[in-house]
Amino acid sequence: MGLFDNAVPGGNITKPLMIALGALLVGKMLSGRSEEQPAEAQAPAPTPAGTSAEGGLLDRLRDAGHGGVADSWVGTGQNRPINANDLGSALGPAVIREIAQRTGMNEQELLQQLSTALPGVVDKLTPNGQVPPQHQVTSAFNS
Template structure:
């Protein structure tokens, strides 16, 4: 599979580095973005970067970038035959766990290698962190059972 888009790479990188322990800050950041306000450049830190340093989405906001990343992530899981797993994270109800091999097939080995290089984590650690944090993170970012507008 091709390299990840900047939106997908940023979303996964933030989740791998910030992890579940910072889920409230990440949810707050995405929540502000879905209100159309974006994230001010002088805001809090996420994954070691300020809002001003993080990649931006189509409308110039960090929130749009995260929304684009969520859409790309779900599309990749569908394309890899694991759409039901990823869609369980969006829908109300229990989240299905993701197997490391399924995550790798969805995001692609090139994306995984790039995440490891940019985060300084081993490939295995990136997979481990993402399999632990991704289902709950997507669930929190889609509280109404659908992707943000």
């Protein structure tokens, strides 16, 4: 897994959590960009229902009033935490429900794990304080 070894406390990302992160980050949700994703990508990457290219993960967090938190993950300073309920509100119930179904996790457990993992994972994906092109995010989940 390499890139994500130290992304979350304890350094262990379970397979269901990788599926959830893949759905959020590889599924054109990190920045809302609409770059094409390589057809051979192995991570589950379809954009969850109810989202669009304009509804990237960071954009959704900003729109929900958590822009400072999201920007701290991308920036080079300390990553600020996000509450599981705040993350769920920002993503919306349809997205959470779909990802929970894909992972086999219950929604509250999913949100708890995502709220713990996302700050470190987004930070690792944005080492220079900038959102990478979609193909780099995709390759990070396939390595």
